[in-house]
Amino acid sequence: MTRTIQQLFDLKGKTAVVTGASRGLGLQMAHALGEAGARIMLSSRKESDLEEAAAELQSAGIDARWVAANCADEADIGRLVDETLQRMGDIDILVNNAGAAWGAPAEDHPVDAWDKVMNLNVRGYFILSQQVAKRSMIARKTGRIINIASIAGLGGNPPEMRTIAYNTSKGAVVNFTRALACEWGRYGITVNAICPGFFPSKMTRGTLESMGEQELASHAPLGRLGDDEDLKGLTLLYASDAGKHITGQWLAVDGGVSVVTGG
Secondary structure, eight states: OOOOOOTTOOOOOEEEEESSSSHHHHHHHHHHHHTTTOOEEEEEEEEHHHHHHHHHHHHHTTTTTEEEETTTHHHHHHHHHHHHHHHOOOOEEEOOOOOOOOOOOOOGGOOHHHHHHHHIIIIHHHHHHHIIIIIIITTTOEEEEEEEEOGGGOOOOOOTTHHHHHHHHHHHHHHHHHHHHHGGGTTTEEEEEEEEEESTTTTTHHHHHHHHHHHHHHHSOHHHHHHHOTTHHHHHHHHSGGTTTSSSSEEEETHHHHHHHTT
C-alpha cells in the first residue's frame, strides 16, 4: 500500500550521526532529523558545546547523545563510529557537516592552511562515509548520506572573498557526492549534497563583518540570508523515504544567489 506523506517523512527507529553539530547548520539539521523521530549522535571537537547542544535537543524531546571527535583525524573518526555503534546500534543516516575555512589571497595562501581545509572538508568526509558504510550500511543494503557542500563550490567568489581552499574543497564535495552515489547505489545507499548560501554562522562571521549582512542579502533574489529553519526541509527529504529515489544530487539553499551568479 502506498504510504502517506507523514509515513514517508517519518524517521522513528532511525539513528543519525551529524558532525559539526554543536551549533549553526549542524544543530539545525540535527533538530530536523530528531523532530522527525530519529535518534541523534552529535559530534564536534568541544565537549562543552556538545553538552549544550544535546541538552537543547533533549529539552525538545529528542533522543540525543554526543561524542567529541576531530573529523580531520582518522583515529577520532574510528572512535566516533565505534561509540555510535556500541551505544546506539546501526547508523541509518550520516550528515557530513564538519568543516573549516581559511581566508587569504591565493598567491599568499599558506600550504598548511590549505591542507587543514582539505583534510577536514574532503578527506574527513570520505573516511567517515567509508567507515559508516562498511560497518553498518552496506551489509544491510540501506543508508542515507548527506554531504554539506556550499554554493562556494559551484564557482568563484567576488575578489574580496579570498577563500580558494574552501571553494576548492566544496567543489570536491559536490563531485565526491556524485561519484559515491554511483558506486553505492547497488547497496541501497543514497548520497546527496546540500549547498547552503550565506547563513549567519561562526564560519561566515568574517565575511558578514567585512561585507555587511544587508549587502550579502542584497545579492539574493529573495533578499535575505538563511535562517534557523531553511535547511530543515531538504535535510529531511534526503534522509527519509520521501527521498529514496534521489541520489547523486546537489541542491542550493541560498535564496537564489546561485541562479544570479550562474552556479
